[in-house]
Amino acid sequence: MDKFETITGIAAPMPLVNIDTDMIIPKVFLKTIKRSGLGVNLFDEMRYDREGNEIEDFVLNQPQYRETEILVAGDNFGCGSSREHAPWAIKDFGIRCVIAPSFADIFFNNCFKNGILPIPLPQEQVDILMKDAEKGANARMTVDLEKQEITTSDGEVFPFEVDPFRKHCLLEGLDDIGLTMEKSDAIASFETKAAQARPWV
Amino acid sequence: MSPKTLYDKIWDAHVAHEADDGTCLLYVDRHLVHEVTSPQAFEGLRMAGRPVHAPDKTIAVPDHNVPTTPGREDPANMTEDSAIQVAALDKNAKDFGIHYYPVSDIRQGIVHIVGPEQGWTLPGMTVVCGDSHTATHGAFGALAHGIGTSEVEHVLATQTLIQKKSKNMKVEITGKLRPGVTAKDITLSVIGKTGTAGGTGFVIEYCGEAIRDLSMEGRMTVCNMAIEGGARAGLIAPDETTYEYVKGRPHAPKGAQWEAALEWWKTLYSDDDAHWDEIVTIKGEDIAPVATWGTSPEDVLPITAVVPAPEDFEGGKVDAARRSLEYMGLTPGQKLTDIEIDTVFIGSCTNGRIEDLRAAADIVRGKKIKDGMRAMVVPGSGLVRLQAEEEGLADVFKEAGFEWRLAGCSMCLAMNPDQLSEHERCAATSNRNFEGRQGYKGRTHLVSPAMAAAAAITGKLTDVRDMM
Ligand code: SF4
Numbered sequence: 001m002d003k004f005e006t007i008t009g010i011a012a013p014m015p016l017v018n019i020d021t022d023m024i025i026p027k028v029f030l031k032t033i034k035r036s037g038l039g040v041n042l043f044d045e046m047r048y049d050r051e052g053n054e055i056e057d058f059v060l061n062q063p064q065y066r067e068t069e070i071l072v073a074g075d076n077f078g079c080g081s082s083r084e085h086a087p088w089a090i091k092d093f094g095i096r097c098v099i100a101p102s103f104a105d106i107f108f109n110n111c112f113k114n115g116i117l118p119i120p121l122p123q124e125q126v127d128i129l130m131k132d133a134e135k136g137a138n139a140r141m142t143v144d145l146e147k148q149e150i151t152t153s154d155g156e157v158f159p160f161e162v163d164p165f166r167k168h169c170l171l172e173g174l175d176d177i178g179l180t181m182e183k184s185d186a187i188a189s190f191e192t193k194a195a196q197a198r199p200w201v
Numbered sequence: 202m203s204p205k206t207l208y209d210k211i212w213d214a215h216v217a218h219e220a221d222d223g224t225c226l227l228y229v230d231r232h233l234v235h236e237v238t239s240p241q242a243f244e245g246l247r248m249a250g251r252p253v254h255a256p257d258k259t260i261a262v263p264d265h266n267v268p269t270t271p272g273r274e275d276p277a278n279m280t281e282d283s284a285i286q287v288a289a290l291d292k293n294a295k296d297f298g299i300h301y302y303p304v305s306d307i308r309q310g311i312v313h314i315v316g317p318e319q320g321w322t323l324p325g326m327t328v329v330c331g332d333s334h335t336a337t338h339g340a341f342g343a344l345a346h347g348i349g350t351s352e353v354e355h356v357l358a359t360q361t362l363i364q365k366k367s368k369n370m371k372v373e374i375t376g377k378l379r380p381g382v383t384a385k386d387i388t389l390s391v392i393g394k395t396g397t398a399g400g401t402g403f404v405i406e407y408c409g410e411a412i413r414d415l416s417m418e419g420r421m422t423v424c425n426m427a428i429e430g431g432a433r434a435g436l437i438a439p440d441e442t443t444y445e446y447v448k449g450r451p452h453a454p455k456g457a458q459w460e461a462a463l464e465w466w467k468t469l470y471s472d473d474d475a476h477w478d479e480i481v482t483i484k485g486e487d488i489a490p491v492a493t494w495g496t497s498p499e500d501v502l503p504i505t506a507v508v509p510a511p512e513d514f515e516g517g518k519v520d521a522a523r524r525s526l527e528y529m530g531l532t533p534g535q536k537l538t539d540i541e542i543d544t545v546f547i548g549s550c551t552n553g554r555i556e557d558l559r560a561a562a563d564i565v566r567g568k569k570i571k572d573g574m575r576a577m578v579v580p581g582s583g584l585v586r587l588q589a590e591e592e593g594l595a596d597v598f599k600e601a602g603f604e605w606r607l608a609g610c611s612m613c614l615a616m617n618p619d620q621l622s623e624h625e626r627c628a629a630t631s632n633r634n635f636e637g638r639q640g641y642k643g644r645t646h647l648v649s650p651a652m653a654a655a656a657a658i659t660g661k662l663t664d665v666r667d668m669m
Contacts, residue, residue: 016524017517018397018497022635027616031266031282033240033289035350045637074517076398079431080635081614082333083238084349102398105433106333106347113351123516163365165224176351177249180359183218183226187361190217190228197214200454200462201230201258201326 001115003173004145007096009069011133011141012059017074021107024078024086038085039092060093064136068093070143072126072133073100077118078107087114097143099150101126112166113176117145119160128156145171204472206369207438208404211344211469215327217361226361230326231343233312234261234299234353236290237616238331242354243293252297254360259299260321263287264311265332266616267304269579269606274305283617297357310582310608313337313550317421318582320450324439324466329356334550334632335434336427340420341447342439342469344404347428367433368478370403371471374411376485381666383490383560384419385552385630385649387411388426390488393501395481400432403479406471407437411485417446418556425551426632429498438470492537492662493634493647495525500634504652504664508535528636529644530624537662540646544627545576545657546639547650548606549613552630553581555588557650561630562594564654564668570602571660577604577619579611603657615639628656 029041047058054061060068071090077100078086087110090098097117111118121129132139132152139153145167150158169176180187194201205213218226232255239261246253253259266283267273276284287304294301302309308319313334316322324342329335333347348362356362372391392399405427412423420437427435444463447453454462489503500522502509510533511523526533531540547553547561558578570576578598580586586608589595595605612619613631621627621643630653634645646662655663 015517015520017521020497020633020635022633022638026637026641027614030237030616031286033244033285035241045641050641074521076401076431079397080333080633082331082347082349084241084331084351087349102401104398104431105401106349106428110349110351113349163224164222165220176363177245177251177355177358180226180355180361180363184359186218187226187228187359191360194228198325198462198465200458201323 001173001175004096004115004117004170006142006144006146007069008140008142010065010067010137011070011072011129012065012068013130013133014059014071014073015130018076018079019073020080021078021083021086022080025083025089030083030085035088036092038089039094042089042093069096070141071095071098072129073098075101075123077103079104082106084110084114087111087116091116099126099129112170115170115173117143117170119150121158121160125158128152129158204475206471206475206477207342207406207436207469208344208369209475211325211327212366214325223365225364225366227327227364229329229356229360229362230258231316231321231328232259232356233316233328233330233335234259235265235312235330235332236263236286237265238350239293239353240286240289241350242357243297245354246357251358253299253357256298258360259357260316261290261294261299262302262309262312262315263290263304265610265614267609268617269609269611269619271607273607280618307583307587310585311550311553311610313425314553314581314585317341318450318584320447320453323447323453323462324443325469329362333428334425336432337421337425337550339424339427339435340417340437341443342436342466344436345434367404368402369476370400370405370432370479370481371477372405372407373409373480373482374407374485375409375482376411377414378411378485378488381490381651381669382488383649383651384415384422386488386491388423389491389493389498389501389647390483391481392426392430392498393491394483395430397429397497397499398431400427400430403432404434404436405430405432407435412437413440416556417442418554421554422551426498429632439466490649490652490665492652494529494531494537495522496528496634496636497521497525498632498634498647500525502537504537504662506537508533508537538664540662541626541660542628542656542662543575543625544621545574545653546612546627546629546631547577547653548579548581548611549631550581551632552650553579553585555585557630558585558589558594561650561654562597564651564665565601565658566597568601568658570657574602574657574660576602576657577606577612579606580608582608612639628653628662
């Protein structure tokens with residue numbers, strides 16, 4: 001996995017609440033057996049009409065948001081299915097950080113596995129960041145994971161929380177499976193114990 | 202020993218490693234796999250040269266993207282993408298030596314129906330699957346999580362999941378349900394009360410007399426939608442109803458092992474003085490048959506209600522409601538029972554079990570579906586289908602004008618050709634009414650099987666109590 005470096009980039013506002021995984025990546029794109037190439041279909045049904053033409057109003061189609069790296073969104077972002085195609089599409093588009101009042105659980109997990117940083121912040125703070133994002137391309141937001149700080153284009157700073165283990169993995173670009181395999185002794189001894197306690201499993 | 206919830210007990214029995222910061226490796230007893238979220242995980246294993254750690258605990262079945270029409274054993278009768286995904290699963294199951302139910306097998310079906318049916322899902326287990334509705338298995342008192350594809354790969358490689366413990370929420374449904382009210386109405390009503398983010402960070406245990414009174418089928422319906430309430434998992438403590446269902450299933454323990462298992466299962470309940478981070482109580486008698494009006498499962502109301510106005514809500518929900526109403530083509534103040542339906546879909550892991558089909562057939566028997574109505578029943582598994590045929594339910598549906606399909610997810614997520622067309626309006630027994638879920642610009646109203654059957658007959662959303 002790529003290391004998560006500090007991002008200074010364009011943030012796009014998507015104030016809608018309950019943005020679900022079907023909106024992020026409609027199921028027709030789940031037909032792939034690969035992880036890559038989903039960025040063009042991110043938010044497909046909001047972004048394109050039936051003929052495949054871009055819908056002008058949609059935020060990521062506006063000239064100032066084409067290079068978006070940070071998404072500021074409404075409550076309960078990523079609700080719905082477990083499809084990891086959602087974070088794959090977000091990452092493939094070039095977005096590395098999503099800020100929202102809350103996230104759906106599975107989506108939140110999936111982000112970390114793909115080098116994306118989801119940041120939950122209180123609604124009032126998200127509202128301020130949303131305003132900042134609405135300023136468009138001249139307003140660059142900075143997300144510094146090391147320091148756990150978001151800085152708006154006006155220099156206002158918002159600290160955020162992140163699980164220390166996940167932070168470490170993102171910063172170092174570590175692969176979970178490799179890390180877990182280092183604990184294979186613990187897993188093996190658990191298996192021996194469990195086979196005695198619950199042999200029917 | 203300090204008092205524990207059911208979740209605490211199952212959790213404690215499965216921690217293989219705990220780091221100083223509380224991050225745990227949770228051991229996985231059953232890993233269910235389907236064709237859509239697994240190809241990239243197996244590809245990852247191959248690239249790293251890793252085997253499947255515990256193939257005997259791994260079960261695969263294609264369901265999400267398979268056709269539900271006859272002749273599907275022949276890939277020529279599948280769309281190209283289905284054929285590719287199914288062929289990939291065939292190959293991965295064979296190469297990695299995992300249990301497999303191919304489309305040609307009568308036991309094939311929706312993964313969350315096959316697991317319990319075959320006795321793979323047992324009380325006290327940890328169960329995961331690359332699908333959010335894994336919560337279904339919680340009905341057995343199993344801790345069941347949906348996971349993403351990276352986690353699928355992680356479980357395949359290590360049989361563990363990196364987890365931090367969730368908080369405990371108790372949802373109690375007291376007393377009895379009124380006639381015409383089903384498990385589906387319970388679970389939708391809970392979401393209506395708590396919202397789709399209400400369960401975020403929690404594992405929910407459903408309890409109370411109305412839950413105890415439910416069959417296993419009904420309990421699975423309730424737990425299935427824990428995820429729509431935002432929870433990591435839903436649980437119901439095992440009891441006689443559970444043991445009765447599990448006993449004798451192909452992969453359930455037998456003989457002395459059964460006795461030993463039973464002894465442990467009987468310890469799986471929340472202690473009286475256990476700590477709950479949140480408690481929600483609903484009176485069973487207050488629950489009505491419900492239907493959704495919007496594009497989020499929390500947009501739910503009793504069938505006797507009218508479509509709400511955006512101004513009835515607060516904050517970000519005002520805009521969301523406005524958008525939902527426009528998408529759904531509804532006007533505030535309109536009676537739910539005046540909403541005309543084009544299509545009825547009975548099936549899915551929420552309501553594709555035998556009891557669901559019986560409830561729907563009871564409404565349909567001897568009647569015809571409304572002229573011009575498209576109505577289909579998609580049994581949750583080949584065995585459900587077989588049983589329904591033996592009980593004569595299939596004939597009831599067919600005589601009324603329903604299509605009788607082969608098992609799969611079908612129009613629940615509409616990846617296969619079973620889709621709504623633009624603005625087509627559907628009463629569905631599935632679990633998601635998101636925009637585009639059942640087809641581009643398709644409109645979904647979530648209801649119980651009996652309510653879906655009633656809508657097929659009258660051509661409108663209907664209060665099933667008027668037809669009983
Ligand atoms: S029936 Fe629907 S909800 Fe259930 S597993 Fe299939 S697609 Fe998912």
